[in-house]
Amino acid sequence: MIKTTQWIAVCLVLGLSVGTAFSQGLSPPSNVTAVDTPNDDGSSITITWDAAAEESGISGYQILRRIAGGELEAIGELLPAEKTTYADSAIEKGTTYAYIVRAVSETEATVDSEQTAPVKGTGEWFHTGKIPLFITMLLFSAAIVWNIYSARSGKELFVRRIPGLEAVDEAIGRATEMGRSILYSTGLGGVSGVATIASMTILGQVARRTADYETSLRVPCRDPIVLNVVREMVKTAYLEEGRPDAYNEDDIFFLTESQFAYAAGVEGMMLREKPAAIFLQGTFYAESLILAETGNSVGAIQIAGTDSEHQLPFFIAACDYTLIGEELYAASAYLSREPMLLGSLRGQDWGKILIFAAVVLGVVLELSGISWITTLLQRVS
């Protein structure tokens, strides 16, 4: 019942408005098209039309649609005159619609465009706007996998010199000369942390040297599992250097779980034992400052390394050498020669080259007024 009344009302308004429109010379919207909205789940249809000429008298547009063979119904609110596109997202999937764009003048006179060809909303399986993203992802994945496999197949992958690592020998040498101990903290991280693993790899290397020089190596641990792994690693290092006799298990010990108590404990060790070299490698939090400060005050050579970005400034200010973020990973890859680490490192470097290229090319093109790199990188939703 209501539908019929609406229908009659629409017809009436339509009839009247067509009459008035002709009297005012309002021209109908031209080139009206309706297409399935690309790159969506099929829940919308996009209608476009040409902008009206200036002083056409059009003050807005009303979109009307018709299900094949059905009635004409108004969709959404009156659109402002500067609009030339509308996405109808109130559609039923699989239903065919045809559209009419009605121009409305300030005096409420209206004129209708021709009806568009019927369209259906369909969902797309692939978002074409994301092609650059997709290709970049594939390229980068391929770079990582390729490099890991070539590292596994025995190819030598080069890793650059890392200044903090070169200082390791100097630090151990000094400790030996002075007859003092070396203190090595693996930080607060658990055994699965990347930084902790890197730290343990470096510790293995340090242990080989201390085994040679018979310098005592003290390792206070915060995590019982890390303690066990560290003991195993250091023991192996001493064995491989042919000095199992010099290995002292009590030098590697559990201190405490709690953050500040651990800091206080290590601080106490520094003040009592006055180590000649201090290594702070791994994950650190706020206590980094306390450790680095005390180590500095006892005059030790300090080599720090962490990926905890927030602690890096304090390490850099208070230590002699600091492995910054990725440098710590690179150091561990360099020392352990683990193919997965080496391969990833190389793959990521290829990624960096790609970024270099994009930046340089992008800058050059932008300066000459071509902006397709920025368009490629543009966000799509």
Add this chain to the structure above:
Amino acid sequence: MPNIDRRIVFILVALAVIIPMLLSINLPVSVSEPTQNFYDYVEALPAGSTIMIAFDYGPSSLAELNPMAKALLKQCFDRDIRVIAITLVVDAPTLASALIQQVAAEKGAVDGEDYVFLGFRPGAVQVILGMGTDIASVYDTDYNGTAISEIPMMQNITNYDQIDLLVDFASSDTVESWIIYANVQYNQQIAAGVTGVIIAQMFPYLQTGQLVGLLSGILGAAEYENLVGAPAKGMQWINVESFVHLLIVVLVIIGNITYFIYRTREE
């Protein structure tokens, strides 16, 4: 080099806080650009808009973030902007709930109509993504247990499409998660207020527009209080802060001068 007992330095620090606090000094605070942009963005929202505020910090950062959160809430309630508050951090709900209620009581805002506190849900990334399709799929009730469907102001809000700005008050890497998942995936506009530790790393996101504004720690709070016209703890504390910074600068300089003198003498 002379190694003074560090407890002497500790006492100096304590004095540098206590004395200015007793004297209650008031120096003028200027406003930086990221803060101004934040304020302008909120000011430009019409009455009846909706802001989502994520209280992603626990008690250890309340000193830096509570003052700015208060200033923003005041601005929202004054301007009839509706507030949906949530948190991704487990030790935040009690703190955030109290803070909102306090400002709401002061400004006469009504729970369920002008603001709603949805509380905590675990799993940061999942929560951010889940709210992108349907907020009710993550929060079926608010913090007090009222069903979302019965809260008046949530009637017309299903997901980020109805949220005009997301503000993250953060003490950790949640801002990055909001940017990576809510901004990129759902085109949500984001602004942030952060603790001192992470201020510096926010700037690349400001330049690209991934963040529309930024409040920097206690300084940002003071600036915002200044803009909103409601001077409170932020203004008071940044003045006290002055003297501690001055002390630390002097200590660094003295420390380095003595270091260089001793080093040249050793050589």
Add this chain to the structure above:
Amino acid sequence: MDWNLIGIWVAAFLTLSIYSVLYRDNPFYRFAEHLFVGVSVGYGIVLSIYQGLVPFALKPLWETVTTGAPEGFIKLIPICIGLLFFARLSPRHTWLIRYPIAILIGFGSGIAIPNVLRANIFEQTRGTIAPFAEIAAGTLSGWGIFEAILMVVGVICTLTYFFFSVEHRGPVKWLSKVGIAFLMIGFGSAFGNTVMGRVALLIQRVDFLLGDWLNIIS
């Protein structure tokens, strides 16, 4: 009893207990530190049950059982997978927790790849190039042009410093030297801002002690 007043005294006592460590490690500090761990973990457990397990697992479970709605049974699968976390408690079945962990890690990694690529690599690269469009359009002043160039130089040099496949010799060495200078300025900014943050925490505590507790300041 005025619980508010008692609360302030308790809070003041605990605050001062923690500050006592500045003199030296002592039983008061150790008491407060351990109490803190216990209380905050307890709070975490309560909240993750009431605001996590209850709405996400128990409520749907209950609804499924009471209403028998078939779509509810699909939710039972993730709930059962989640329960596997408790296999941790039995040493023989510990390996079962790999199932939920594998799902969460797979989900996290999969969602991260395209989004991190877009948010942090595409957008950041675009942001580095964007000012040059303004230069080409002539809308950037002399100082602005300098800053745009500085940004490109900074980004490229910093990335060069973190480039590990080439020995840092010749021009690469110089690029990475400039890179480290940029890094130091970046870390210096973080340093200055971190100081501001930590000091603010102290000011808040002193504000509490002098204001709420001793009522010396308003």
Add this chain to the structure above:
Amino acid sequence: MKRQVPLVLCFVFGIAMIFTQFSPHSFSQGIYEEVISWALIIGPFALVLATVTLIQTHTARIRRRTEHWQYSFVVFAGLIVMVLIGMFFKPQNPMFVWLYNNVQLPMDATMFSLLAFFIASAAYRAFRARTFEASLLLITALIVMMGNVPIGNLLSNDTASEARQWILDNPNLSARRGIILGVSLGVISQSIRIILGIERSYLGGGD
């Protein structure tokens, strides 16, 4: 069962999420929503379990009578009181809120404020301009510190805050962007290795 199934699960869920990111079809979006709801349900279990580790550590401490083992009882006392009150009366209960506000909150807030003291003492004793890099870092830090507070502006006629803002907006931005780009490549590379089953450390030890 012990290693292969988790690897397959990880691969399937990872690839599914990537697929849904590139495919707007309603079928893919249905998968997307379903996987997110799964992740939301599984997540909280991990959180509850994390506390079990803490309980185990402290019972072990008491059993082994390690140094200061008596304090482990304090941990348990705090934990039990919070859990009992919270579980019986819900987190909105005034008693639970009181404990949070007057016990947990002040200690958490105080713990990190200790750093203000340590920074000051390190400022005098450890932060040395021993190399060019360290000098650059310290000078920047001093400028930013002065630019952050009103007194710095009063003394320098607003130069300090302008310098601070310029540093943050320019050299700092470039350095951070370099770090973000590098770290993001690392994150993506790790995610790829995890999905493809090259990186298996999350499975832990054992067979």
